[in-house]
Amino acid sequence: MNTFAFIIHILTLLSTALMAGLFFSYSFSVNSGLGQLNDSAYLLAMQSINRAILNPVFFMCFFGTVILLPLNAYLQYDGRLTINFSLFGLSAAFYVIGLFGITILGNVPLNDALEAFDIGNASQETISGMRETFEGPWNKWHSIRTAAVVISFLLLSIASVLPKR
Template sequence: MATVVLVAAMVAAGLIAGLFYAYACSVMPGLARADDRTFVEGMRGINVAIVNPVFMLTFLGAPLLAGVAVFLNPGPRPWVIAGFVLLVAMVVLTGAVHIPLNNALDGGGDDYPAVRAAFEAVWVRWNVVRALVTTAGFGCLVAAVVTSRG
């Protein structure tokens, strides 16, 4: 059971790291080419669409499963703890930076240039940080799986 939980945490972390990576290297650079209205309305649509059961399962499931794995895996515990801490940091970062920015974008009205200016650079910068943190968490869980197998 311990290996199953650890592998599930690793898979969930990999999926969420991949999502943030995709935003960093394709979604946001693609939207950056759009005019202000298209950018703002596109992000508003994405912010609504992403809150779905599949996203929430991976976004919250990765740190939850990693936390459970801390108690189930005595061997590679330092790697699992590090992965868990990094995945919790991803949730905290999202709650402290991205969700407030997304809410401000949603409530920002129709002054698209101003709404975009208050949102884009900060969101993009912190998403890169979030992608790096989540990827590091994934890497730690990979290390835990590898070291648990001998």
Template sequence: MLTGDNLLFVLTLYATIGSGLMAGLFFIFSAGVMRALAQRPAHEGMAMMQAINITIINPAFLTVFLGTALACVPILFFTFGQWDDPGASYAFVGSLLYLVGSLLITAVYHVPKNNALASVSPTTPDGASLWADYLTNWTVGNHIRTIITLVATLLFALALSHH
């Protein structure tokens, strides 16, 4: 039978794995993908990013990205107010960080930039200008969500170590 404590453990384990996978994905974009796209002519790099933004929306990605966010919500409820329990505190803060650093930053910062990129042809002067701005600003935002999501992963792992 799944008790509240067991459910919290399972959710925290899922959140640890999911946030770790997301931190890794974000890191790969910062460390390699965006740099590689920047080395291509603007129209090629932009067209590739447009294709990536379409292709990434798939069941595997959504299961990890949104599934982790969904796991964080009950973790917040289970752990709220349990400040004397280090494991609960780590899980609570890890959940907040994932929801803000991964989900919220993606929704309010990266998705609008991706939508703007999708609305412009890579072969136009507007496309080249938008791409230059996108390369810099999108990537800086990605560095931020990488760090926050990595810290969330570490906090989830610490929470598991106190279980």
């Protein structure tokens, strides 16, 4: 493996691990804590989190991994359809479709609807309805994308340590 391919491989492992850790941790800590809040506090907290996560470090890892995983698979290709190359490709597919695609098509529209919701001028009934409309679907999509990024990292890790075949 040449130096460029090695650097891309290490950056791919790092960025995928960071994303898997972020989504996994959110699923099993933040979501549990948020779920215990009353409706108004829950919606305000989610609005705040959705704004805070839109930062350069998150964008670099989130979008960078979309580029790095397929690039890494391509750089690992040696002209043969090997188990390693197949695992690298599957890892990329799980991330691009399962994390990135679901985020863009599932979670972002829900986040946008929540951002547009004026909690300060809403009745308690409307606030409760918004939480019901938001929380279940958002958590469902989040669980799917969390599984996808963890699988992506697992496949990438296995391909990284398997002898080339």
